[in-house]
Amino acid sequence: MSLELRGISKSFGALLANDSIDLRVETGEIHAILGENGAGKSTLMNIVYGLVAPDSGEILVDDVVKNIKEPSDALASGIGMVHQHFMLVPVFTVAENIVLGHEKSGFAGKLDLNEARERIKKVSDQFNFDVNPDDLIEGLPVGVQQRVEIIRALIYDAKVLILDEPTAVLTPQETDDLLKIMKQLKEQGTSIIFITHKLREVKAVADRITIIRRGKVVGNASPEASQNELASLMVGREVELAPDKGAHAIGDDVVKVQSLTIRDITGRALVSNVSFEVKAGEVLAIAGVQGNGQSEVARAMVNLEEHVEGSITLDGAEIIGKSVRESLHAGIAFVPESRELDGLIASMSIAENLILDLHDLPPYAKGIQMSPSTVVSEAEKRKVEFDIRLQSVGDPVSSLSGGNKQKVVLARELSRPVKLLVASQPTRGLDVGSIEFVHKRILEERDAGRAVLLFSTELDEVLALADRIAVMYRGEILAIVPSGVTAQELGLLMAGVVHA
Amino acid sequence: MRKLTIKRPSLRALTLPGLSFVLAMFFGALLIAFSDSTVLKHIGHPVTFIKAAGVAVWQSYLALFEGSVYNPSLATPHDALLSWYPLSETLVTAAPLILAGLSVALAFRAGLFNIGAQGQFIFGSIAASYVGFHYHLPIGIHVIVAVLAAIVAGSIWGGLVGLLKARTGAHEVIVTIMLNYVALYFLMWLLGTTTFLRPGRRDPISPDVLPSSRMPLLAGHNYRVNLGIFVALATAAFVWWLLSRSTWGFRFRAVGANSAAAKTAGISVPFVMTAVMAISGALAGLGGAVHVLGSDFSLTSGTAGNFGFDAITVALLGRAKPMGVVFASILFGALRAGGGTMQANTNTPIDIVLVIQALVVLFIAAPSVVKWVFRLKNLKTTGELAAKGWNG
Numbered sequence: 001m002s003l004e005l006r007g008i009s010k011s012f013g014a015l016l017a018n019d020s021i022d023l024r025v026e027t028g029e030i031h032a033i034l035g036e037n038g039a040g041k042s043t044l045m046n047i048v049y050g051l052v053a054p055d056s057g058e059i060l061v062d063d064v065v066k067n068i069k070e071p072s073d074a075l076a077s078g079i080g081m082v083h084q085h086f087m088l089v090p091v092f093t094v095a096e097n098i099v100l101g102h103e104k105s106g107f108a109g110k111l112d113l114n115e116a117r118e119r120i121k122k123v124s125d126q127f128n129f130d131v132n133p134d135d136l137i138e139g140l141p142v143g144v145q146q147r148v149e150i151i152r153a154l155i156y157d158a159k160v161l162i163l164d165e166p167t168a169v170l171t172p173q174e175t176d177d178l179l180k181i182m183k184q185l186k187e188q189g190t191s192i193i194f195i196t197h198k199l200r201e202v203k204a205v206a207d208r209i210t211i212i213r214r215g216k217v218v219g220n221a222s223p224e225a226s227q228n229e230l231a232s233l234m235v236g237r238e239v240e241l242a243p244d245k246g247a248h249a250i251g252d253d254v255v256k257v258q259s260l261t262i263r264d265i266t267g268r269a270l271v272s273n274v275s276f277e278v279k280a281g282e283v284l285a286i287a288g289v290q291g292n293g294q295s296e297v298a299r300a301m302v303n304l305e306e307h308v309e310g311s312i313t314l315d316g317a318e319i320i321g322k323s324v325r326e327s328l329h330a331g332i333a334f335v336p337e338s339r340e341l342d343g344l345i346a347s348m349s350i351a352e353n354l355i356l357d358l359h360d361l362p363p364y365a366k367g368i369q370m371s372p373s374t375v376v377s378e379a380e381k382r383k384v385e386f387d388i389r390l391q392s393v394g395d396p397v398s399s400l401s402g403g404n405k406q407k408v409v410l411a412r413e414l415s416r417p418v419k420l421l422v423a424s425q426p427t428r429g430l431d432v433g434s435i436e437f438v439h440k441r442i443l444e445e446r447d448a449g450r451a452v453l454l455f456s457t458e459l460d461e462v463l464a465l466a467d468r469i470a471v472m473y474r475g476e477i478l479a480i481v482p483s484g485v486t487a488q489e490l491g492l493l494m495a496g497v498v499h500a
Numbered sequence: 501m502r503k504l505t506i507k508r509p510s511l512r513a514l515t516l517p518g519l520s521f522v523l524a525m526f527f528g529a530l531l532i533a534f535s536d537s538t539v540l541k542h543i544g545h546p547v548t549f550i551k552a553a554g555v556a557v558w559q560s561y562l563a564l565f566e567g568s569v570y571n572p573s574l575a576t577p578h579d580a581l582l583s584w585y586p587l588s589e590t591l592v593t594a595a596p597l598i599l600a601g602l603s604v605a606l607a608f609r610a611g612l613f614n615i616g617a618q619g620q621f622i623f624g625s626i627a628a629s630y631v632g633f634h635y636h637l638p639i640g641i642h643v644i645v646a647v648l649a650a651i652v653a654g655s656i657w658g659g660l661v662g663l664l665k666a667r668t669g670a671h672e673v674i675v676t677i678m679l680n681y682v683a684l685y686f687l688m689w690l691l692g693t694t695t696f697l698r699p700g701r702r703d704p705i706s707p708d709v710l711p712s713s714r715m716p717l718l719a720g721h722n723y724r725v726n727l728g729i730f731v732a733l734a735t736a737a738f739v740w741w742l743l744s745r746s747t748w749g750f751r752f753r754a755v756g757a758n759s760a761a762a763k764t765a766g767i768s769v770p771f772v773m774t775a776v777m778a779i780s781g782a783l784a785g786l787g788g789a790v791h792v793l794g795s796d797f798s799l800t801s802g803t804a805g806n807f808g809f810d811a812i813t814v815a816l817l818g819r820a821k822p823m824g825v826v827f828a829s830i831l832f833g834a835l836r837a838g839g840g841t842m843q844a845n846t847n848t849p850i851d852i853v854l855v856i857q858a859l860v861v862l863f864i865a866a867p868s869v870v871k872w873v874f875r876l877k878n879l880k881t882t883g884e885l886a887a888k889g890w891n892g
Contacts, residue, residue: 304764325766336764345758356754356765360747368746412765 001062001078001159001191002027003048008057010043017043019215020057025160025191030182032194032206034234036431037402040215041195042084045162048193049081050074061160080158082149084165090138094131095120098152116155123151127184143174150181160191167201168429171289172459172491179205197234197431199227199241200460231432239432242464243439246447250467251280254451255301255420260310262296267307270296271475274310278420278451283442285454285466286477289494293475294455295337298424301453302327302334314420328357331419335409335426337455339402343409346398350390351379353397354412386411387437403434410441421445424455439465459487459494517817517828519870520863528856529557536847560848567841568834579722586837588725592795594833596621598732599787600811601818601825602739603658603780607672608820609743610776611756616661616676618808619683620654620781624788626687627653629799632709632792634695642713647731647789654785655778657683662777666770672777680808688801696799706799715794728794733826735786740822742779752776784808813861832857 003025010018017040025031035041046052048059050068058065061077068074074081088097095113098120106112113133120133129147137145146166153161163182167175182192182205196202202209202223209221211233219233231239255278262271271293278284288294299305301312303324312319319327328334336342344353355364355375363374379393386407390400397408406426413421423442427435442465446452456462462469463483470480471493478493533539533553542549566573568590575583600617607614628650637645661679664670690696691704698707715726743749754762755772763769787807796803814832818824839853863870870876 302764323766323768324763325768328766334764341758342760342764345754345761347757348754352750352754356762356767359750365747368748370745370747370750372745 003079003160003191003193004060004063005044005048006058006060008044008047008059009055010047010052011055016215018047018054021212021215021217023210023217025193027191028186028189029207030186030192030194030205032196032202032209033212034197034199034202034209034230035212036197036234036433037429038431039212039234041212042164043215044212045081045164045193045195048074048079049162075156075158078157078159079162080153080156080160081162082146082153082164082166084168086145086149088137088145088148091136093134093136094140094148094151095133097137097148098133098155102156119155120151123154127181129181141174142169143171143177146170146174146178147181150185154185154190158190160193161185162193162195164195165197166194167196167198171291171457173289173495175201199230202230203227235431235433239436241432241436241460243436243443245443245465248281248447249449250282251449253277254280254315255453256311256313257297258311258313260297260300260308260312262293262300262305262309263307265307269475271300274472274475274477276470276477276480278453280451281446281449282467283446283452283454283465285456285462285469286472287456287459287462287466287469287490287494288472290457292472294457294472295424297472298334298337298422298453298455301420301422302332325357329416331417333413333416333418333421335406335413335421335423337424337428339405339409344397344405347396349394350383350388350397350400350408351375351393353408354379354382354393354415357412357416382411382415386441401434403430403437406430406434406438410438414441414445418445418450420451420453422453422455425457426454427456427458427461435461459490462490463487513819513824515876516864516867516870517819517824517860519874519876520860521831523863523870523873524856524859525561527859528852529561531852531855532557532560532848535849535852538847556847560842560846560852563842563845563848564835564838564853566838566845568838571841582722585723586841588719588723589837590830590834591729592724592726592833593836594830595726595728595732595794596787596791596807597810597814597829597832598826599735599790600784600807601814601829602736602822603783603787604811604815605818605820605822605825606739606743606752606783607776607780608815609749609756610752610772611759612662612665612672612773612776612780614658614661614676614777614780614784615673615812616658616679616781616808617784617787617811618804619676619680620657620784621788621791621804621808621811622683622687623653623657623781624650624785625792625796625799625803626690626788627785628713628789629706629709629792630696632713632797633707636710637712639712642710643715643793646709646713646793647786650785650789650792651782652785654788655782658781658784659774659778661781662774665777666773684801684804687799687803691799691801698798704801708797709793713793714797715790724795726794728790731786731790732829735783736822736826739783743822748775784811787811810857813857816861817864 005021005023007020007022008018009020021044033041043052047054050071050073059068066077068077095116099113099116104112104115117133120131124131129151131144131147131151166178170178179201186192194206206223209223210217211219211221213234213236221230221233227241231241258275260271260274261269263269274297276284286294286297296305300308303322308320314330314332319330358364359370364371376393383390383393388404388407388411390404397405426438442452454465466483468480468482469485471478473496478498533556536556539552539556542552567586569587570583571586572583574585600621603617603620604614628646631646631649657679661672661675664675665672688704691706696706698705715728718725718727743753751767751772754767755769759769792799810832814825814828817828835853835857839850842848843850
């Protein structure tokens with residue numbers, strides 16, 4: 001089944017989200033739509049799926065104009081969508097989720113799931129999905145939950161499948177599995193629209209690539225194009241994907257972690273016996289698949305974890321046992337894994353978010369009296385220094401884009417005297433331009449002689465920034481390797497495979 | 501209907517509460533008309549029915565106004581100003597309510613739902629009253645000591661909640677509800693003890709506080725209005741400063757808006773919870789002092805009336821902002837003061853006032869109703885406290 005969009009336009013107030021977009025997806029094709037956050041990809045797909053009404057333009061399925069006003073119209077036309085945030089009820093089973101909205105009842109209104117079970121098994125076997133219809137959703141890994149969404153689309157006869165940023169939430173292994181599944185689906189004749197901003201994945205599976213920038217189609221590319229070419233088209237200027245790591249002097253140990261063990265509230269060890277050191281002017285990357293204890297180690301560096309044994313010293317002084325505030329003021333800058341949850345206070349202003357840590361110290365406060373004018377004037381300085389794109393520093397921080405939010409976090413954390421920068425997943429969910437900025441800034445800190453501890457699940461990021469790489473697996477450090485390692489070797493280590 | 505557009509942000513903040521009040525008064529008017537037996541007699545004749553309904557509503561609302569602001573018939577040849585006596589009554593009721601409302605509002609801003617203003621208010625009244633009738637202190641000093649005692653008692657009762665939440669994670673809503681009962685029954689037990697029971701009385705009532713401990717009257721002996729209203733206004737100004745200009749308030753707001761991020765930035769969340777609840781309790785306790793030392797003078801089991809619960813309503817109505825709480829409390833004070841007059845002069849029961857109060861909150865919690873009725877396009881309703889509930 002083919003899908004064609006002709007002259008789709010949509011504006012939200014003054015913002016033109018889609019500007020007469022033309023697009024054609026052929027039968028059995030993986031068509032990647034590449035664009036930065038806010039380029040208009042999601043709006044376009046929401047129009048196709050009937051969630052948003054376009055201002056003008058038409059949608060054709062197999063060259064016939066369809067009037068799609070509701071998701072049910074889209075489903076009836078054979079268009080299915082897997083959203084970035086899954087639409088599943090966590091306390092229901094796979095089968096219950098799949099029949100939701102199409103329930104069949106048996107005797108006395110009893111829910112009949114047998115037919116659904118059969119069909120789930122059939123689809124699951126066909127594509128090696130390994131999904132059990134009676135498992136509870138909340139107990140399943142994210143990658144499997146995503147397959148449930150795909151099964152749902154297939155069972156309701158989707159011939160065109162829209163995948164909206166499907167790999168954003170997946171581990172590297174799960175990503176590889178998904179890419180395989182996409183190829184299989186394609187061979188069965190399903191067309192796939194693959195929305196993403198990750199270049200490697202696009203190059204791995206796409207047949208054709210459409211690049212969208214500021215609501216317009218700015219070009220088509222074939223998967224043979226280089227990552228740099230694609231990135232430049234996406235951002236609209238030359239970008240450096242692999243930042244230049246200049247020569248630099250490595251100094252003495254700044255931070256030393258010895259036999260660090262972190263337990264959860266039940267006493268189970270999440271991190272066991274982890275030791276490493278980071279020297280001045282060095283980036284030590286801690287790589288690993290999400291959930292292997294890296295987050296806990298990162299949080300323990302500033303005493304955000306509770307049940308910690310072992311020792312962390314910063315320039316010889318013990319950190320464990322101090323308060324979070326004392327750890328930060330001892331010279332640790334901390335960029336948390338989730339800037340939305342732990343990094344920023346959405347409803348407070350940008351200026352206030354910039355001084356969360358220093359709000360009660362001069363020049364921001366005298367005694368307990370704060371000085372709002374100083375808060376604003378210092379924020380204006382940070383805005384320039386970190387190139388934060390904003391309308392007013394008094395606006396809530398929630399009004400910023402992801403990249404600018406991360407700049408606010410960085411600006412705050414780097415405005416104290418810093419010996420060690422702890423950055424946890426610093427570019428997660430950011431667009432190419434912002435990733436470039438964050439990477440540059442991290443390397444600047446390294447070149448200025450600070451120790452950098454980078455926690456990342458992204459192979460490319462680890463390889464681009466690290467001087468040494470420690471791989472964590474099931475709460476332990478499996479190996480510490482030099483930066484010359486290849487992506488394949490690193491991928492194997494992350495999966496727990498150690499070389500003989 | 502013409503579409504209303506409101507441009508100035510300061511006015512826009514008042515739009516929803518203002519229009520909700522108008523709408524509540526409208527429904528109140530319907531109730532007045534349909535509950536009046538003389539009006540209902542004319543139900544078969546539309547014209548006379550509407551006329552009778554109009555008269556009933558007009559008389560009720562006029563009585564409400566006369567009971568709360570200005571009543572010319574109260575003036576005497578010697579004293580024309582007496583017609584303002586109802587306004588004095590409104591302010592007497594509003595003063596403790598402002599303080600209790602500030603207590604709830606402050607906790608709100610720090611992300612805590614203080615249902616316990618009632619209990620903290622009771623502890624404040626007990627402490628103020630005990631100092632007021634038991635000790636003999638010089639004039640001026642006496643009232644200050646009594647007020648301080650109430651602040652300390654309230655802050656201990658409130659701080660306890662914060663401490664429990666910070667140490668054990670106990671939900672403040674459950675704890676404050678329970679502590680309200682504890683406070684009430686403690687008061688009732690106290691009133692049976694020889695220390696608190698007024699000599700010569702068997703019903704639970706304490707001795708009157710000594711004149712030296714009373715809030716100074718502001719307009720002479722004919723009016724009950726006292727220094728309490730200025731204490732309340734000054735406290736509102738203090739809470740405004742605390743929240744928007746002090747480092748403590750910064751921490752309170754940070755923890756209220758996102759405690760995980762506040763913790764990550766080095767702010768001590770347990771300390772903030774305890775401090776907020778202690779200050780919150782102190783405010784409600786001060787409310788109790790203003791009530792006992794300003795107008796009631798003695799303790800009974802009903803001393804706290806409904807102040808601690810109305811406090812939640814005025815905090816919602818005032819959007820947890822100090823100025824908003826002041827306006828909402830004066831409005832509620834007026835409804836309470838005027839309700840009595842309305843019941844006495846017309847067929848309308850005082851309960852209509854409760855209905856109007858409830859409807860105001862209902863409409864604020866369901867802003868789309870107000871939007872729809874008044875055809876408002878640009879009314880900003882996200883972030884509305886009452887519409888979000890306690891963990892929004």
